[in-house]
Amino acid sequence: VPSSNIRNFCIIAHIDHGKSTLADKLLQMTGTVESREMKAQFLDNMDLERERGITIKLQAARMRFMYNNEAYCLNLIDTPGHVDFSYEVSRSLAACEGALLVVDASQGVEAQTLANVYLALENDLEIIPVLNKIDLPGAEPERVSREIEEVVGLDCSNAIYCSAKEGIGINEILSAIVQKIPPPQDTAERPLRALIFDSYYDAYRGVIVYFRVIDGTIRKGDRIMFMASKKDYYADEVGVLSPNQLQVDQLYAGEVGYLSASIRSVADARVGDTITHYSRKAEESLSGYKEATPMVFCGLFPVDADQFNELRDALEKLQLNDAALKVHIPFQEEFLSQKPQVPWDLALDVGFLVFFIWKFQERLEREYNLSLITTAPSVVYRVNCVNGDTVECSNPSLLPEPGSRRSIEEPFVKIEMLTPKDYIGALMELAQDRRGEFKEIKFITEIRASIIYELPLAEMVGDFFDQLKSRSKGYASMEYSFIGLPSLIVIWARNLNCFLIDTNLEYCTKGSELTLGAFVFSKLCIHIVSGDGRACIGSKVIASEAISAIRKDVLAKCYGGDITRKKKLLRKQAEGKKRMKAIGRVDVPQEAFMAVLKLE
Numbered sequence: 001v002p003s004s005n006i007r008n009f010c011i012i013a014h015i016d017h018g019k020s021t022l023a024d025k026l027l028q029m030t031g032t033v034e035s036r037e038m039k040a041q042f043l044d045n046m047d048l049e050r051e052r053g054i055t056i057k058l059q060a061a062r063m064r065f066m067y068n069n070e071a072y073c074l075n076l077i078d079t080p081g082h083v084d085f086s087y088e089v090s091r092s093l094a095a096c097e098g099a100l101l102v103v104d105a106s107q108g109v110e111a112q113t114l115a116n117v118y119l120a121l122e123n124d125l126e127i128i129p130v131l132n133k134i135d136l137p138g139a140e141p142e143r144v145s146r147e148i149e150e151v152v153g154l155d156c157s158n159a160i161y162c163s164a165k166e167g168i169g170i171n172e173i174l175s176a177i178v179q180k181i182p183p184p185q186d187t188a189e190r191p192l193r194a195l196i197f198d199s200y201y202d203a204y205r206g207v208i209v210y211f212r213v214i215d216g217t218i219r220k221g222d223r224i225m226f227m228a229s230k231k232d233y234y235a236d237e238v239g240v241l242s243p244n245q246l247q248v249d250q251l252y253a254g255e256v257g258y259l260s261a262s263i264r265s266v267a268d269a270r271v272g273d274t275i276t277h278y279s280r281k282a283e284e285s286l287s288g289y290k291e292a293t294p295m296v297f298c299g300l301f302p303v304d305a306d307q308f309n310e311l312r313d314a315l316e317k318l319q320l321n322d323a324a325l326k327v328h329i330p331f332q333e334e335f336l337s338q339k340p341q342v343p344w345d346l347a348l349d350v351g352f353l354v355f356f357i358w359k360f361q362e363r364l365e366r367e368y369n370l371s372l373i374t375t376a377p378s379v380v381y382r383v384n385c386v387n388g389d390t391v392e393c394s395n396p397s398l399l400p401e402p403g404s405r406r407s408i409e410e411p412f413v414k415i416e417m418l419t420p421k422d423y424i425g426a427l428m429e430l431a432q433d434r435r436g437e438f439k440e441i442k443f444i445t446e447i448r449a450s451i452i453y454e455l456p457l458a459e460m461v462g463d464f465f466d467q468l469k470s471r472s473k474g475y476a477s478m479e480y481s482f483i484g485l486p487s488l489i490v491i492w493a494r495n496l497n498c499f500l501i502d503t504n505l506e507y508c509t510k511g512s513e514l515t516l517g518a519f520v521f522s523k524l525c526i527h528i529v530s531g532d533g534r535a536c537i538g539s540k541v542i543a544s545e546a547i548s549a550i551r552k553d554v555l556a557k558c559y560g561g562d563i564t565r566k567k568k569l570l571r572k573q574a575e576g577k578k579r580m581k582a583i584g585r586v587d588v589p590q591e592a593f594m595a596v597l598k599l600e
């Protein structure tokens with residue numbers, strides 16, 4: 001197919017607005033996937049994703065479409081729908097010339113959608129508005145079109161009305177893709193530059209890289225180089241996604257495909273990196289690549305200490321699989337000598353918050369048959385020491401001694417919440433409770449508002465998103481970005497074996513509200529270590545009530561009684577799939593780790 005007959009596009013949609021259903025229909029209508037081999041939602045191909053009905057991994061599919069008696073090759077590049085993946089979304093957008101903007105005609109434009117539309121506009125994509133679910137009695141495509149025009153400034157006079165479920169409007173969408181989205185430029189003669197928009201680890205073939213050829217040509221057997229990681233390999237296999245992998249000899253500028261090259265770790269071929277030829281290198285890599293910086297951490301323990309080695313092996317494999325996962329083993333020696341006192345930190349990249357941690361935990365448990373405890377996710381604080389050193393710190397037990405610290409910096413995010421006006425109050429209260437600093441409120445239509453706050457990342461990693469959803473009856477949505485590390489005055493307290501850290505002086509002086517502002521991690525320490533469930537600075541009790549409910553749960557089971565009885569209980573609960581973990585002298589059930597996130 002000449003490049004003038006190629007169209008590369010993606011679908012931008014808020015979660016549940018029908019992206020997967022529409023993608024399936026496009027594949028069906030173009031005969032790419034036969035109905036009988038069509039599993040529900042072909043693009044969501046990990047079991048876990050299908051079970052949960054969410055799209056985690058980016059995928060791509062090549063379709064053949066006849067238009068005016070000419071064959072066109074349409075490449076659909078899927079984008080993840082979850083709030084935590086804006087970097088991945090931006091890379092898959094960069095691989096396209098156009099996008100379908102799918103909006104549920106019975107709902108409206110959501111914050112996440114908006115953010116992605118802006119990303120698409122920044123990448124100069126042609127945007128085709130599609131109003132989905134017009135079969136629903138509550139559908140108001142005209143109203144929602146107006147909303148898109150007002151909010152995005154996109155002409156919706158030719159918006160396509162569609163029902164992905166009923167198969168209405170699908171042909172119009174395919175035709176619009178050919179008519180409106182520009183073909184890729186024919187730059188096959190230039191030195192190779194291909195943009196990686198996804199990669200995953202395959203146990204037999206090594207890392208499989210999904211890419212869009214921007215310039216040049218890539219052939220099977222070529223010696224290639226990844227410009228950011230500077231690693232070079234021979235491309236054993238090059239192919240297209242139809243949507244199953246199909247080998248071809250070469251791919252030209254404008255095409256989308258995959259390659260395998262016996263790459264052992266996804267870190268060598270990360271999303272956003274540029275593939276070039278080893279012997280004819282491109283002068284400049286493609287823009288937009290971002291290095292991963294660990295920002296969110298959680299501790300991970302095997303319930304049964306005997307499973308430590310298995311956990312380590314499993315994590316090593318997972319790390320090959322996922323560049324987002326970084327494992328730190330600060331006290332490996334201690335672990336190996338069977339004294340697991342310090343959590344094994346699992347560092348997750350920017351954007352991989354609670355959601356992803358649960359995903360990893362589930363995979364480890366399912367695929368490797370491990371029983372695990374994860375502690376509440378925490379974030380990386382930067383400690384500036386008196387002697388000029390800076391220490392990155394994710395765990396209270398790793399902090400430098402009080403006398404040697406000058407200040408502590410805490411990562412902040414800017415969040416934008418989009419909500420129907422009825423929930424403005426509830427959401428502002430939520431942000432304020434989480435040490436949020438109000439920035440701006442705007443009405444984007446008569447009934448929908450955008451509220452902007454800045455708040456500490458630590459306040460967002462817990463149940464913030466859940467709270468946003470429940471306080472708005474599911475109608476609000478949010479988007480966030482990192483804004484750096486403002487300096488804070490920090491008060492330190494040591495109670496029994498527990499460090500209590502507050503990043504906000506006010507909370508301490510005001511008294512009892514500390515738990516809300518403290519490290520999530522230290523919340524856990526508080527009720528584990530302090531037997532009576534109180535946290536103190538000196539003799540002053542600064543947090544007690546908030547944790548008493550959990551304390552009952554946790555400590556009632558754990559204190560008193562002899563050690564063998566406790567061990568028996570522990571074993572029984574482990575068998576019964578109840579997760580308990582011994583930390584110091586206390587056994588803590590998984591529920592407690594979760595409960596600290598949900599103090600309300």
Ligand code: GDP
Pocket residue numbers: 013014015016017018019020021022053081132133134135136162163164165166
């Ligand atoms: P995604 O999260 O954007 O991938 O959304 P899905 O494709 O998974 O769809 C979310 C829900 O909306 C599913 O229950 C679909 O069956 C339903 N849905 C999708 N398209 C339509 C449509 O055109 N009409 C109706 N009534 N429901 C739809």
Ligand code: MG
Pocket residue numbers: 019020021044053054055081
């Ligand atoms: Mg989906």
